[in-house]
Amino acid sequence: MSEPVLAVAFGVWIIEAFVLGYVMGRRGYDAYSWTFLGTVLGPIVVVVALSFVFRPPSREPRLLRAGRRGTGSIDVLVGVDGSPESQAAIERVAALFGSSTGRVTLARVVPVDATQETEQRAEAQLAAACSAHPQLDVSAVVLRGEPAAALRDYVRRLGYDVLVVGTRGEGKTHAMLGSVAIALARGAGVPVLLVDDATADVSSSRLHDAART
Numbered sequence: 721m722s723e724p725v726l727a728v729a730f731g732v733w734i735i736e737a738f739v740l741g742y743v744m745g746r747r748g749y750d751a752y753s754w755t756f757l758g759t760v761l762g763p764i765v766v767v768v769a770l771s772f773v774f775r776p777p778s779r780e781p782r783l784l785r786a787g788r789r790g791t792g793s794i795d796v797l798v799g800v801d802g803s804p805e806s807q808a809a810i811e812r813v814a815a816l817f818g819s820s821t822g823r824v825t826l827a828r829v830v831p832v833d834a835t836q837e838t839e840q841r842a843e844a845q846l847a848a849a850c851s852a853h854p855q856l857d858v859s860a861v862v863l864r865g866e867p868a869a870a871l872r873d874y875v876r877r878l879g880y881d882v883l884v885v886g887t888r889g890e891g892k893t894h895a896m897l898g899s900v901a902i903a904l905a906r907g908a909g910v911p912v913l914l915v916d917d918a919t920a921d922v923s924s925s926r927l928h929d930a931a932r933t
Contacts, residue, residue, distance in 0.1 A: 733762050744769060745866070750831040750838075779832060779864045781874060784846055787859040792820035797880040798858075799871050800826045802845040805886025809915040810853050813884055816913075825859040826850065827874060829867040868903040875910055884913040 737758030745751025757765045796813050800806045813824060826849050828842040839862065846860040863870040875883050885904060904912050 734759065736763060736766070740766060740769060749833045753831075753833070779870075781864075782862045783859065784843060784862060785850060785858070785860040787824065787850075787857045789823050790819070790821040790857070792817065792822050794820050794882060795823040795878075795880045796821055796825070796882045796884060797871065797875050797878075798824065798826050799867070799883070799885035800828050800845060800849050801886070802841075803886055805915055807849065807852070807886075809884045809886045809913070810849060810856070810858075812913060812915050814853065814856060817882075821856070823859065823880070824856045825861060825878075825880070827861050827863050827871060829863045829865065829870045832864045834864070871904060872909070880910060882911050882913060884915065886915050 737755050740758040741751040741755030757768075794817050796817065798806070798809050798813060800810070810826065813821065826846055828846050830838055830842050834842075842862055846862070850858055850860055861874070863874055865873075871883060871885070874880075883904060
């Protein structure tokens with residue numbers, strides 16, 4: 721096989737891997753894992769991916785802790801991922817809403833095909849966040865899927881009034897979460913509070929009142 725043909729074949733192989741990772745990531749799976757599998761196994765892994773698409777695992781939320789409802793009328797869902805920004809997001813709830821809060825739920829989103837280690841890390845992050853904010857007496861839930869879609873769906877299904885998220889994520893999600901926050905602000909159907917950093921300064925937070933759908 722000539723060098724130009726090999727170069728084209730290699731290019732197609734790599735492109736296929738990144739396209740696979742992108743498509744699976746949009747469907748709520750771990751994009752990095754699928755990109756790696758596509759790089760190693762090439763087109764063969766597409767057949768495996770199709771089996772996940774047509775027979776997807778359960779996406780049902782898993783409630784880890786049921787908190788006590790506050791005396792207020794504002795129900796708040798907070799996206800948590802272990803980053804300083806998400807910790808600041810929880811603090812912002814107490815600072816801005818105070819006694820006006822009703823339900824306060826912390827939600828950690830994991831991929832549909834999350835490993836046991838990923839799930840355990842998500843549970844530990846939620847447990848730590850609950851312990852750090854006992855004054856809120858929060859609920860905690862693990863959601864599955866693409867972060868923006870999972871949070872948006874949960875807000876609508878359970879009738880929350882406000883969604884609070886950090887604008888940047890932890891670790892490898894750091895660069896990605898900006899687009900997730902923008903997607904939520906534009907399409908959540910409820911007001912979305914985006915917390916920019918861990919300083920918890922009111923001037924560093926922006927309240928986006930998305931059009932209700």
